[in-house]
Amino acid sequence: MKIYSNHSLKNHNSFKVDVKAKYFIRITQSEEVSEFLKLKKYHKNIFILGGGSNILFQKNYPGTVVQIATKGINVIKEDNANVLVELSAGESWNGFVHWAINNGYSGIENMVLIPGTVGAAATQNIAAYGQNIEDVFESLDTVEISSGKSIVFDKKAMKLGYRESIFKRELRNKFIITNVRIKLGKNDFIDMSYHSRYESLEGELSKFASPPYNIRDIAKAVSVIRERKFPDWEKIGTAGSFFLNPVIAKKELIELQKKVPNVQFYPIDKLTYPTPDDPKFVHADYVKIAAGWLLEELGWKGKWIGKVGTSPNQSLVIITQKGATAQEIVSFAEKMKADVKKAYNINLIPEVNII
């Protein structure tokens, strides 16, 4: 295990912001976790990092950044219908999705191409195109940094919410997630309910395949949609969707629809795409609004201020040119937020972890 002082984080955050960590430790072997736990000198002001694809560091980090980069994928249980897979927290999420597809295991194919690690995917409660990690998540192993105790968290203990978990709130940077267990299906059940203002998964699928579609088709169609919407994050600075989709009361939705008649909305819990007359909506008190739609209405799609702009195909995705600073990104995001507040009296909350 190597310890670096005054280490640049530029290659460890997808906005490529050029800040430094006082100490930087990269853990690649599971045994190194206990080695790190003994090094009390480095325990002040810890930040646990995965791939850095949902982080905006605003300034030099005054403590220790510990990057979890452990690798390993093992099937630990199997029956006719399912496999239980145990993954090291530093495994690439997208790599895992491809592993699952190549083995014919379903349940995560719509979440292809989400950057970052498996450990972070669980803390972030990731979702995309109609699939949610919480539907396949079983449990995870952690080590408490202060005590060195190993503790297992199941789904209930994770207190999952919209891009939320206990590790983003009260236990933030107090526990290192070491392994994650995910249950995948052996069936070919697919979800193609995703649709947006401009496209649908079904429409994309019909361009290159014919029913019955399989998980490989789904992953391919999602990849095409994502490549249109998101920049190549390995080259262009971005952290994906910058803001969460705001939750508003149903009566506020009715008011909003007077200004933005076709605005897309979703149920507040998991990411699904029911029709507006679905009981899920009829009996709901709150809905989630497509933040990108509101921003697009206000002219934010493809807009640039200096080195910071939005994707030409999705106004919720902030992108940057080389050399953009965190302050420029935050100031750009503040302007987006102020516009939405002024036009619709809706508060946008960042999805990105601003540190």
Ligand SMILES: Cc1cc2nc3c(=O)[nH]c(=O)nc-3n(C[C@H](O)[C@H](O)[C@H](O)COP(=O)(O)OP(=O)(O)OC[C@H]3O[C@@H](n4cnc5c(N)ncnc54)[C@H](O)[C@@H]3O)c2cc1C
């Ligand atoms: C182009 C692009 C597209 C994206 N699309 C999506 C999408 O479709 N859906 C979606 O949900 N997200 C999306 N994201 C956001 C991001 O990819 C996810 O949030 C991802 O899970 C972050 O993984 P990471 O390893 O980079 O985490 P990081 O950004 O490094 O960390 C995220 C959080 O997890 C914590 N953490 C990380 N690893 C551990 C660990 N081992 N133990 C304890 N805590 C840990 C960190 O402290 C931090 O709070 C996108 C991002 C980009 C750049």
